[in-house]
Amino acid sequence: MSPWLPILMAVPVVGAIVVALLPKGSDKLAKQVTLLVSLLVLVLTGVVAAGFKPNGDRFQFVAEYNWIPSFGVKFGVGVDGVALVLIALSAVLVPIVVLASWHDADGVKSADGTVIAPKRSVKTYFSLLLVLETMMIGVFAATDIFLFYVFFEAMLIPMYFMIGSYGGAQRSYAAVKFLLYSLFGGLLMLVAVIGLYFVAGKNTFMFPQLIGVIQDPAMQKWLFAGFFIAFAIKAPLWPVHTWLPDAAAQAPAGAAVLLVGVLDKVGTFGMLRFCLELFPEAAKAFTMPIVVLAVISIIYGAIVAIGQNDMKRLIAYTSISHFGFIVLGVFAMSDVAQSGAALYMVNHGFATGALFLAAGFLIARRGSPYIEDYGGVQKVAPMLAGFFLVAGLAGLSLPGLSSFVSEFMVMIGTYSTEAHGSGALTAAAVVSAVAVILAAVYILWMVQRVLNGPTAEPVKAFKDLNAREIWVLAPLVALIIGFGFFPKPLLDVINPSVQETLTNVKVPVSTIAEKGTGQ
Amino acid sequence: MNSIPAPTIEYGTLAPLLVVFAAAVIGVLVEAFAPRYLRKAIHVPLTLLSLLGAFALVLVQVLRGRVSTTASAMGAVAVDGPALFIWGVILVLSFVCVLLINDEGHFVASAAAVPGSADEEEAESMSGGVGHTEVYPLVLFAVGGMLLFPASHDLLTMFVALEVMSLPLYLLCGLARRRRLLSQEASMKYFLLGAFSSAFFLYGTAMVYGYAGTVSLPGINQALAVGASLDPLLMIGLALLGVGLLFKIGAAPFQAWKPDVYQGAPTPITALMASGTLVAAVGAVLRVFWVGLGNLDWNWRPVIWVVAALTMVVGSVLAITQTEIKRMLAYSSIAHAGFLLVGVMATFATPEQNAVSLKAVLFYLAVYGFTTVGAFAIVTLVRDPGGEAGHLSRWAGLGKRAPVLAGVFAFFLLAFAGIPLTSGFFGKYAVFAAALNSGTQPGDSMGGWMAGLVVVGVVASAVAAFFYVRVIVLMFFSEPAADGPAIAVPTAGTVAVIALALLVTVGVGLYPESVLGVADDAASSLFIR
Known part of the structure; x- marks a missing residue:
């Protein structure tokens, strides 16, 4: 029993209560407390990460408490490599988002005095953010499937309020769409969770004890479907992706980062851990249809992104394309592709986070999300333009930046996998490679229209990044470049846990992993 | 010479019931003899203390471990574990409802006042102390009926309980101080439809008596074990009994009264009906179907399957089109009745497994009742000049005008929706789990259909x-209207009601074992057969 994970989960929620109870008019204090708490969580996560032994037990920092004995539910937490890196991703992103959202609830006025966002409750925003952090950590740390489900559903609520109360003009439509899509998927998963409990007949929801228990292939398929639909909506996979562009475009930039960067990862994380390991036969049986959906997502997301005029919508569509890659990697059933997919989850969080935040800073200055309203930012605000460019290049997976490593691993792993013995996955890899070119189009074309060309009149008044904004973007860009050249620390943690997954799915582990890590 | 033996009455076991009825009778005497200005001062403590006393007597029975294992009062009443649990829940719920009723301004001074008439004007203008004090004994009679209804051990007692519970409620529905026409219409509709359904119930009782030769529930079950199970008398009787019972819980296709009655009735009475009556009626449904018709489950489960699915779908879908908050909550209550029926269907071959299903339903009833009372208590506070601000558009921007109130209401709504970390989630989980479990038992007559029902349930x-x-x-993401409703300053009673409801909804949401444990103890002994 290790107390670290429960402490990690308790700190933000205690912070949230403190922030919520601060007296009226202490907005600045609320922000400072939130930042401190989130930094404390980051430090604690660092302690956990330092204590994690990559080649030790699969689940470490395990803690189990009885929660609802009547239902056989335990408060069971523990992390494997993939969960650890995703918790770390959350812990890194939250303080950055706190800094980035510093003035979001204060009310925004554009240069010409029109109100873009009215003043809203600062304390509520930051306490919701901290509640969300507890749930993000909890959902990745849960080893009890019921507990996972509780966090999976409950984390919708703070995000729902963050979009609905603090978002753009269409915020309530976007918030409701987001909530209902996710809720619908989640409820189907609830049926599968209950079904798993009774079919397994073990009187427990603890994930490690449920691996390999369901033998009946037909039952596996039903339960797999229940889990997979929920995760596909969350990830999101074509054709259930339509909520994401709305939600991400309407959410405040900070919330959008957490939504796309972390919340959606729960979907792909769930596929990797629960869909594959609990229902290996079903996963193999459904591989081809899912790969087809993933490839459609990759190409469709990229093509639609090219046509977007709203920057945040554009980034959301690029994410749909990237999530297609992650799903492809997960279901390619080779260790390189799956390690690549897990790494992609982290890298995508950093890259898209940076892109959303840089775009958010542009929007805060100009008051418009539309690309056509910009032009020539490069000349007026070179630093902002520089960060925007680097973030964009990470989005198109430029070699030397972190996303390249993961995208390359997914493609090479999918291309060379022998799990299916057919050329179908090879073909999938080839087709999805087209997205690399499309990515260059959507990113570079946006960058060109926003940063270059004659400086538009309203853009001339732009101020360059201030110190706070540099502190937001610099760490992300440092991580993007750092892991671009040296992904080994992440892969060392991810690889053993992916191999464990593949062992449970009964797929032979090849040796290409070594080549992959050599990138 | 044969002397007629005196019936044995277990006064100790029946004490909670007797206390409530005695207080109701005293209440009537108070109405007759006490001077008008004193009545309320006598009624309020009398009502609250009797409910509290009855609850204490329930606790005493439970804590002393003297839960009876045989039927009381010559086999007329069964005070078993589940009955005691339901009693406890009803008594607490009605206690908090009385706190709401106690608030001034919900009731008309005279039930006969014609809307818009001079009488009504006069009653309105008279200064304090002229409140409608008959409300208190009426509520006590209704609560007494609610206690007896789920504890009845034979169909005749159950019919009497049904009437004792319903008659005061018909009247109470027509006592709303404002929107008199709506209130009187609600009262009339409820009375006519209710009387109709009571007739169905009574006719069904007669038919079943014709088949089994007894009205006692275990007697009927024994007759089923040996007799022909496709006897027309039995089939017709079963169908008619079902109509009467399903009407009371508001299951489709017998749900039509609920929105009108819930909307027209004074809100504290709506709260009492939505919580206490529903708990009592589901208890009675359980007892009739599990005890009386336990040997016929292959026969009624397919029917209830259809009713449950229909109820969940009708309740959820029609609620979308509602623009009135109380009508919306009424449809929500219909949907929840459907979820409860899912739990009623989760029957097994062994008593141990049946106890788990029973626990699920009891747990659901308890947590749903509290959340409902809390939600209606908040509805009473949002007021327009002409009474409660019922129309949903009036609630726009409430989150900015009264953030705490709106936040608590939002939390109750999330609990109704079954979002995790609220009590509503665990209620839903419990009944769905029970239903899926019963479907996976080898040899279960419904098999995969139970999984289908649960899928219908989650979609609903x-x-x-x-x-x-x-x-x-509306409350949080819309801008407040310029002339929005006023938020009444809640009285201590209303605050207590909302606080208790919130405490249960949050507390059970975080640590459901607290109530599950009690429900488990209550359900483990199952119903007396």
């Missing part, structure tokens, strides 16, 4: 979430 939950969320959108 997702649809239902839409209209709960719509209210949250």
